Amino acid sequence: xxxxxxxxxxxxxxxxxxxxxxxxxxxxxxxxxxxxxxxxxxxxxxxxxxxxxxxxxxxxxxxxxxxxxxxxxxxxxxxxxxxxxxxxxxxxxxxxxxxxxxxxxxxxxxxxxxxxxxxxxxxxxxxxxxxxxxxxxxxxxxxxxxxxxxxxxxxxxxxxxxxxxxxxxxxxxxxxxxxxxxxxxxxxxxxxxxxxxxxxxxxxxxxxxxxxxxxxxxxxxxxxxxxxxxxxxxxxxxxxxxxxxxxxxxxxxxxxxxxxxxxxxxxxxxxxxxxxxxxxxxxxxxxxxxxxxxxxxxxxxxxxxxxxx
Numbered sequence: 001x002x003x004x005x006x007x008x009x010x011x012x013x014x015x016x017x018x019x020x021x022x023x024x025x026x027x028x029x030x031x032x033x034x035x036x037x038x039x040x041x042x043x044x045x046x047x048x049x050x051x052x053x054x055x056x057x058x059x060x061x062x063x064x065x066x067x068x069x070x071x072x073x074x075x076x077x078x079x080x081x082x083x084x085x086x087x088x089x090x091x092x093x094x095x096x097x098x099x100x101x102x103x104x105x106x107x108x109x110x111x112x113x114x115x116x117x118x119x120x121x122x123x124x125x126x127x128x129x130x131x132x133x134x135x136x137x138x139x140x141x142x143x144x145x146x147x148x149x150x151x152x153x154x155x156x157x158x159x160x161x162x163x164x165x166x167x168x169x170x171x172x173x174x175x176x177x178x179x180x181x182x183x184x185x186x187x188x189x190x191x192x193x194x195x196x197x198x199x200x201x202x203x204x205x206x207x208x209x210x211x212x213x214x215x216x217x218x219x220x221x222x223x224x225x226x227x228x229x230x231x232x233x234x235x236x237x238x239x240x241x242x243x244x245x246x247x248x249x250x251x252x253x254x255x256x257x258x259x260x261x262x263x264x265x266x267x268x269x270x271x272x273x274x275x276x277x278x279x280x281x282x283x284x285x286x287x288x289x290x291x292x293x294x295x296x297x298x299x300x301x302x303x304x305x306x307x308x309x
Contacts, residue, residue, distance in 0.1 A: 005030075006038055008102050010047060015077065016108050018058040027105045077107060078114040086120035090171065091135045131176070134193050135169065137201050138178055142166045147204040148180075151197040156267075160184065164191070165206040168213065181209060229265040232284040234258045239279045246272075258283070270295065 005028050012019060012027070021035045028035075039059060042049050048062045084100045087093070107115070141148045149163045165181040167188075176193040188211070235243050237257050247261050263269060270291055273282060282289050 013061045018060040020058045074111050077111050081115050082118055089121045134199055141201045145205055147202045147206055150199040153195045227264050228262050231261050233280050235280040
């Protein structure tokens, strides 16, 4: 603990021109006397620490040492802090929180102001206690190399019990996945955390297999040539901005209020198109028009039923 405190203290002194013993004591939650003992230890180890008394006094390093031994530039410190803050919006990690606290403590006023220039919040709207519980269990299983078991639901609602060797947690866009070796399929698979139920960490250990994170197949599982469809959609001009935002297009034909887009066809697409109500209309292909028409009729019949249950 003392060694860690000394190393962090050096980082603080490197990145700040001057700091008081009281400030350091508050950062490390120790007494001022302990800080002065640490300063003496650093001096004995050859670190050029200067202690000045008086109103404008404080603890600092000689200028040459600070410049020559710079660990992080101010821009690097800002970028690293923003990255850690962003990650902590989606899951709890005591180690990352400790690093963030240390980085913040060594930042000067200029760096702290720069940290507020970009704010990234990756968390979903509203509380999601089950998601956080799943993340905690899976992180523990990955670190301890324990298998996990859970019930997994397909897009069609089919349930299977899986035993998986968890290797990596993946966040792709707004969706979280578990990438691991499935003992049922005898191969690596991506599992959406939103479809995982009854998650348990097992006592069974596994040997971690070598994987290449840059080659994870999440894109292949969703965007495959055989399930891509060319959509032609007309829409109400009142929802132009929403259409541009939802379909990821930078420009639409405002005169004809129409877009052409290639997109994977699946259950998600049908529900997504229906969510626009009568504000958009699928022109092509005909089979998707038929699917949406049938489902719209089923919705009408559902609400025509006088039974409120």
